[in-house]
Amino acid sequence: MAWQYIGEAMGVALQPYNLLVLVLSTGVGLVMGILPGLSATMAIALLTGITFNFPTQSALISLIGVYVGAISGGCQAAILLNIPGTPASAATALDGFPLARRGEGGLAIFIATSASCLGTLLSVIFVLTLTPLLTAFALKFASWEFFLLSIFGILICGTLTAQGNAIKGWISGVLGLLVAQVGLDSVDTVARFTYGNVNLMATIQLIPVMIGLFGFPEIVKAFKVSGSEEVMSLSKFEMTKGLCLVGRHILAVIRSAFIGVGVGIIPGVGEDVGGWLSYWASKARSKLPESFGTGNPLGIISAETGNNACIGGAIIPIMSLAVPGSAPAAVLLAAFFMHGYRPGPLLLTESPGFVYSISVYLVLASIAMWALALLVAKGTVRILRVNKKILMPIIFMLCVIGSYLINYNMFDVKVMFVFGLVGLAMTAVKVPAAPFLLGVILGPMADSNLRRALRLYDGSFATMFQRPICVFFLIVIACMILSQMGVFRRLRKKKAPEAA
Amino acid sequence: MKKFVAAGLLAMAASSLAFGADDWPSKNINLTVPYGAGGTTDLTARALANAMGKDLGVTINVINTPGAGGSAGSLNVQNAPVDGYTMLANGMLAFATMPVNGYTEKTFREWDVWIATYAPNCIIVPKDSPYNTIQDLINDIKKRPGQVTAGTAGIGSGGFFGAETVKAIAGANYKHIPYAGGGPALTGLLAGEVDFVPQLLAEYKDLIIAGKVKALAVLAAEDITLAPGVVVPSIMKSYPNEAKKFVPMGEVTAILLPKGLSEDKLKKIDKAFDVATKDKAFLDFCAARSFEVIPKGRAESQQFLEGFAGKAVYILYDGGAVSIDPAKFNFKRP
Amino acid sequence: MLPPRNRDFVFSAALVALGVYATCEGFAVYERAAAPPFKIEAMSVSPGLFPIILGIVLVILSVLLLIKSLIPEEGGSLAPGEQLAALAAWLPTLFRNRDLINMGIGVAIMGVYVFGLVKNLPYWAASLIFVLGMLLFLRAGPWWKVIVISLASVGGVLLLFQVVFRAALP
Known part of the structure; x- marks a missing residue:
């Protein structure tokens, strides 16, 4: 039965018109992913309008293509410029950029792209086989769990990026959380930190913050008078070496895919968190944790597999509950409705072939993405050769456009500028920017869930200790904080003399 | 070099055309x-x-x-x-x-x-909830004012008005639990966090048909048939006098x-x-x-x-x- | 530039101030929420809760960082008095450091673009001036190359966004 649907879907997808649509949309997605400031959500939104009058299957193919392309494309900007193209690629920059600086940018892109492709493919397997089970898991998440999950995500990111001085990372996260508090509060609509400014009341947008925080330090570096004529050397893809690397770390790939799908399923957390959690898991299990952040390929592989696996993960709750698992998935859901589908529990009875069609399209899009990304990369890698002095003003122009296009509001561009200055200050004190970004992303979730949980249980924290998933989070958070304070190290030191 | 100039000029010409049209x-x-x-x-x-x-x-x-x-x-x-x-x-x-x-x-x-x-608004409860009719729910609200929880998309949302209508009919308050939207409120219900959700019928029509949630009443003037055999009763059936002011809501x-x-x-x-x-x-x-x-x-x-x-x-x-x-x-x- | 210890010290001191400010604002939000029309009196459900918690956490973390910057370790540390003196001595050198000056001017040009040019001129003109100015300032190449690059890039961007994506630019 299933094979019949899969066969039908393949038949539709392989028609020349649809293949063209697939390639074009994946390409557009890639470009939008690469350009800092244009995000996956925006890409899908733009394409939904354009493709509305296409034949339904072609429209679906194009949307899936754009989604996969955009999430995967961000890695190229992250690796080549240290500016993530989309928030999902922030973790890739950590190891990607050092690799590029060592002259192995091509290899880094190849690994990242292949990892992305594998991530999406693996997540499709999950979509096809485990949807009911995973949906039940997602429903176990209620307000306390969401709150703890957001705190957990920020703590992890802080620990990972601060190179030993986790306090700086956590400070960065707290600052991000504070920034997220600006605006009309989402639960009671009380104005916080708005000082009467209408634009601030609408809360500070994520993308301008990201562009400013990550972009300015890189752009401004080009202004130095002293010897930044350094031009990074072009590098080849080194496909065999890359494939061997991925093959050697295949366990990490599978693990990251698991994590990515899990994160994607949970409504409200998406590709950005997925990349970080996968990265953390690999670093924690590695025998050489210090090498992460200096150009360890495993870091790139985990992050990219993780964030791409979220795509499949985010689609699962769409199918079973009509609730999107992440922001781009929400736009995808709207598009599904527009084309007459009824995602939700009736999906399998009304349109049984739909899940298979989407799965087939995802698979094809991943493969198309892999080929196109490498093609595009042949061009983008040349950017390494371009004199930064020429490149940076153009990039800044793109940053301005990207910030403006979110809401067609100049205020966002000013926000970008302000946070650019903040980013400069943070680089000067070696405070990492990624936890800040995650804080801005997860701030509303942390705040509203904390208050909702307290309201539900009349101000008591007791329930937090009674729910199994929460207890798990609490233990892991406690361990993480304690290990940063060296408690475990001291315990081990004490044991060693005793053993001797 | 010349190619660059030509390309640049062409691009600028093309974009100025976009500004042209008057109507x-x-x-x-x-x-x-x-x-x-x-x-x-x-x-x-x-x-x-x-x-x-x-x-x-x-x-x-x-x-x-x-x-x-x-x-x-x-x-x-x-x-x-x-x-x-x-x-x-x-x-x-x-x-x-x-x-x-x-x-x-x-x-x-x-x-x-x-x-x-x-x-229209539609009041739903989890499928294993003790409430089977809208009277069960309203009676419970009367019995324990301020304890029965309602998940909505926030103050001012359609669901909030549905909840306020229920409150007016019951004559007693509920505990308002705001979510970030209709979707999160629905997931909250499915996760068993809130007792009822009075959001819009359109948001969970399929879940009602599939039996994943129970629909107690709809705030329209007449019963609504979602599918053969699946009918959601109008609240007017149970509370004709109290609901008259509000319906259709x-x-x-x-x-x-x-x-x-x-x-x-x-x-x-x-x-x-x-x-x-x-x-x-x-x-x-x-x-x-x-x-x-x-x-x-x-x-x-x-x-x-x-x-x-x-x-x-x-x-x-x-x-x-x-x-x-x-x-x-x-x-x-x- | 300032040695890392001093930077940490200054930074964490500033953060402590920020944390205190956030906590106070949090309380102000709480007061505002408790008054009509919101009438949210319980702290546990007040919108001021999270800002207050965050503010306090920020203060704690910043103080920890502050203390760390004062502990004697390799890399040298200085007592607060000496830190301030070092800061005072460093400030004048700011104006002599060429890198920093350049970066400052560069940022200023970017600022003029964002806050002035785009508002008052049609987008393509503002961007053109910006790119031209920036490239000239950075001495990125011979003048004719600069003009060509500016035209091509601004034109390309306009083409991509207004025609292909059909998205309106400022």
Whole structure:
């Protein structure tokens, strides 16, 4: 039965018109992913309008293509410029950029792209086989769990990026959380930190913050008078070496895919968190944790597999509950409705072939993405050769456009500028920017869930200790904080003399 | 080198052409939806945008600007220049009550409104909930005031009004648990966090049919049949006297523009709207989601809103949800 | 530039101030929420809660960082008095450091673009001036190359966004 649907879907997808649509949309997605400031959500939104009058299957193919392309494309900007193209690629920059600086940018892109492709493919397997089970898991998440999950995500990111001085990372996260508090509060609509400014009341947008925080330090570096004529050397893809690397770390790939799908399923957390959690898991299990952040390929592989696996993960709750698992998935859901589908529990009875069609399209899009990304990369890698002095003003122009296009509001561009200055200050004190970004992303979730949980249980924290998933989070958070304070190290030191 | 110059000049020429045309609309229109993607307002807006765009000859982009119960996006449009390229799609419950919530001093009378659809509230409970009829729920609220939890999309949302209606009928309060939207409220119910959810029928029609949630009542005047054998009773059946004032209660979605656009452009919008609400794709879409299409032109909409907004603001004021007196804005009691 | 210890010290001191400010604002939000029309009196459900918690956490973390910057370790540390003196001595050197001056001017040009040019000129003109000015300032190449690059990039961007994506630019 299933094979019949899969066969039908393949038949539709392989028609020349649809293949063209697939390639074009994946390409557009890639470009939008690469350009800092244009995000996956925006890409899908733009394409939904354009493709509305296409034949339904072609429209679906194009949307899936754009989604996969955009999430995967961000890695190229992250690796080549240290500016993530989309928030999902922030973790890739950590190891990607050092690799590029060592002259192995091509290899880094190849690994990242292949990892992305594998991530999406693996997540499709999950979509096809485990949807009911995973949906039940997602429903176990209620307000306390969401709150703890957001705190957990920020703590992890802080620990990972601060190179030993986790306090700086956590400070960065707290600052991000504070920034997220600006605006009309989402639960009671009380104005916080708005000082009467209408634009601030609408809360500070994520993308301008990201562009400013990550972009300015890189752009401004080009202004130095002293010897930044350094031009990074072009590098080849080194496909065999890359494939061997991925093959050697295949366990990490599978693990990251698991994590990515899990994160994607949970409504409200998406590709950005997925990349970080996968990265953390690999670093924690590695025998050489210090090498992460200096150009360890495993870091790139985990992050990219993780964030791409979220795509499949985010689609699962769409199918079973009509609730999107992440922001781009929400736009995808709207598009599904527009084309007459009824995602939700009736999906399998009304349109049984739909899940298979989407799965087939995802698979094809991943493969198309892999080929196109490498093609595009042949061009983008040349950017390494371009004199930064020429490149940076153009990039800044793109940053301005990207910030403006979110809401067609100049205020966002000013926000970008302000946070650019903040980013400069943070680089000067070696405070990492990624936890800040995650804080801005997860701030509303942390705040509203904390208050909702307290309201539900009349101000008591007791329930937090009674729910199994929460207890798990609490233990892991406690361990993480304690290990940063060296408690475990001291315990081990004490044991060693005793053993001797 | 020469290639660069030529390319650059060509590009500039091409872009200047885009500025050329004189009649409206000459570029894409932005339709702001002040909620997240996938919700009822968003979907209605997208369907309308598509149909209207075809008639006007441009693409109407939907921009989601969620926040503060729909007021963030609405205020954005209110403050934008009135050139016809920035429009708003919003639910009238949320929109018309913005003045008494203190978001703005302007009322619906300062906007041009085109009303499109109506979606009734429907009270649902988890499938293993102890409540089997709407009386069970209301009796429990009476017995334990302030304890029974209701999940809504926030103050000002359609669901909130549904909950306030239940409160008025029961004569006792519930505990309000706001979520970030209809979707999260629904997941909250499925996760067993809240006792009932009074959001719009359109948001969980399929879940009711599939038996994943129990529907206790719909706030429409008549029973609604969702599928053969699946009928949701109207609340009028159980509480004819108490509910009469409020029913039909639900979200009315409309397209809006602050007043001030020239009449010829407004006539173009009138025509596009008319065509859109008769468009087969749009009608099919609404039927599948159980939206009732009730298209109203500008004058009709203003008249409708006098009654509808009046009902809505006084529900909030009498229920103690807002403290600004509606009379200040000339809202008349229904 | 300032040695890392001093930077940490200054930074964490500033953060402590920020944390205190956030906590106070949090309380102000709480007060505002408790008054009509919101009437949210319980702290546990007040919108001021999270800002207050965050503010306090920020203060704690910043103080920890502050203390760390004062502990004697390799890399040298200085007592607060000496730190301030070092800071005072460092400030004048700011104006002599060429890198920093350049970066400052570069940022200033970017600022002029964002806050001034785009508002008052049509987008393509503002961007053109910006790119031209920036490239000239950075001495990125011979003048004719600069003009060509500016035209091509601004034109390309306009083409991509206004024609292909049909998205309106400022």
